[in-house]
Amino acid sequence: MREKIHALASQIHEETVGWRRHLHQNPELSFQEYETSAFVKAQLDRFGIPYTPMADTGLVAHIQGEQLSDKVVALRADMDALPITEVAGREYGSTKAGVMHACGHDVHTASLLGTAHILQSLKADFGGTVKLIFQPGEERLPGGASLMIKAGALQNPVPQAVIGQHVMPLIPAGKVGFRAGKYMASTDELYVTVKGRGGHGAQPQQNIDPVVITAHIITALQQVVSRVADPKMPSVLSFGKVIADGATNVIPDSVYLEGTFRTFDEKWRKEAHARMVKMATGIADSMGGSCDFEVRSGYPFLVNDEKLTAEIRGYAEDFLGRENVVDLDLWLAAEDFAYYSQVADACFYRLGTGNESKGITSAVHTPTFDIDESALALSTGLMAYVTLRRLGVS
Ligand SMILES: [Zn+2]
Numbered sequence: 001m002r003e004k005i006h007a008l009a010s011q012i013h014e015e016t017v018g019w020r021r022h023l024h025q026n027p028e029l030s031f032q033e034y035e036t037s038a039f040v041k042a043q044l045d046r047f048g049i050p051y052t053p054m055a056d057t058g059l060v061a062h063i064q065g066e067q068l069s070d071k072v073v074a075l076r077a078d079m080d081a082l083p084i085t086e087v088a089g090r091e092y093g094s095t096k097a098g099v100m101h102a103c104g105h106d107v108h109t110a111s112l113l114g115t116a117h118i119l120q121s122l123k124a125d126f127g128g129t130v131k132l133i134f135q136p137g138e139e140r141l142p143g144g145a146s147l148m149i150k151a152g153a154l155q156n157p158v159p160q161a162v163i164g165q166h167v168m169p170l171i172p173a174g175k176v177g178f179r180a181g182k183y184m185a186s187t188d189e190l191y192v193t194v195k196g197r198g199g200h201g202a203q204p205q206q207n208i209d210p211v212v213i214t215a216h217i218i219t220a221l222q223q224v225v226s227r228v229a230d231p232k233m234p235s236v237l238s239f240g241k242v243i244a245d246g247a248t249n250v251i252p253d254s255v256y257l258e259g260t261f262r263t264f265d266e267k268w269r270k271e272a273h274a275r276m277v278k279m280a281t282g283i284a285d286s287m288g289g290s291c292d293f294e295v296r297s298g299y300p301f302l303v304n305d306e307k308l309t310a311e312i313r314g315y316a317e318d319f320l321g322r323e324n325v326v327d328l329d330l331w332l333a334a335e336d337f338a339y340y341s342q343v344a345d346a347c348f349y350r351l352g353t354g355n356e357s358k359g360i361t362s363a364v365h366t367p368t369f370d371i372d373e374s375a376l377a378l379s380t381g382l383m384a385y386v387t388l389r390r391l392g393v394s
């Protein structure tokens with residue numbers, strides 16, 4: 001089976017590259033993936049794979065193996081692009097100014113189409129159901145994954161495993177990365193307004209300076225991650241936006257901040273929110289000002305089921321060779337695949353797409369991001385192979 005799938009993957013490699021380039025040239029922002037969705041449906045129609053539209057631009061397709069089995073595996077791809085303008089002069093660059101597939105979701109979508117093509121051609125060789133989840137809006141709250149789950153993507157039938165892959169330029173093309181257990185962080189957005197009373201910079205005694213209050217708050221809140229958090233529990237608190245719109249001699253009325261809080265435990269996450277609000281409002285109050293502290297909850301943390309991940313990793317080592325499967329570190333970025341991992345046994349692995357010798361090293365979410373397209377031969381075949389092994393094909 002391994003050789004058969006390697007052969008099928010290289011047979012459709014050129015076509016998969018074509019899909020990826022088409023999607024890359026025609027990116028759509030989160031929850032606006034109408035053309036992308038139509039493109040996916042057109043390919044599925046061509047392969048004879050039925051599907052159900054879901055969550056507006058999303059869809060779930062089913063491939064039914066011809067042998068008898070009630071096993072179900074779900075495979076997930078995200079379809080949205082980012083509000084970034086791609087560097088000019090690329091052969092298959094984005095045709096839309098201000099929109100770019102800078103997170104590789106074009107790669108995930110094209111790969112899953114390739115995997116679908118392979119699995120559909122092997123229907124006689126397996127039993128059980130393969131669900132193909134093409135979801136919208138990974139890059140924006142509330143996250144397309146949460147909407148797909150609400151719409152029933154994991155029902156009728158219920159999968160025993162949900163598998164997803166994501167590009168990673170740090171890993172060379174030809175390799176993949178796995179991590180069992182907690183892998184990516186929960187992410188919450190913080191919106192804070194510190195209020196005081198502005199006035200002339202020469203007369204602080206008549207004002208309540210929100211800039212100084214804010215300085216205390218920013219410093220004190222670091223105590224939450226350095227003194228209150230369990231040292232064994234990674235937590236990050238960063239404020240990337242601080243606006244005090246006064247002047248050299250003008251103290252403003254208020255200061256506005258935006259930040260992010262990330263961690264790996266739901267109980268601690270809620271406790272940290274409460275601590276931060278209490279600390280910030282307490283400091284502002286004690287200094288004569290006030291503070292509105294809003295926490296907008298984002299994605300939960302992503303946990304790769306230990307047993308399932310060990311199993312899938314084993315299949316990947318079998319398919320690619322042990323030397324081409326690497327360990328991943330904890331990563332405090334967020335990913336809405338986490339929603340699937342909170343309700344089902346899930347495995348999210350990384351597809352190496354970098355190539356230093358070709359100069360393909362840019363990180364995701366940058367205007368120069370690109371992939372070594374040789375990774376597409378591997379991504380389609382690997383996902384098909386792990387799925388068939390999971391369904392009991394040897
Ligand atoms: Zn992204």
Ligand SMILES: [Zn+2]
Nearest residue numbers: 103105138166
């Ligand atoms: Zn992404």
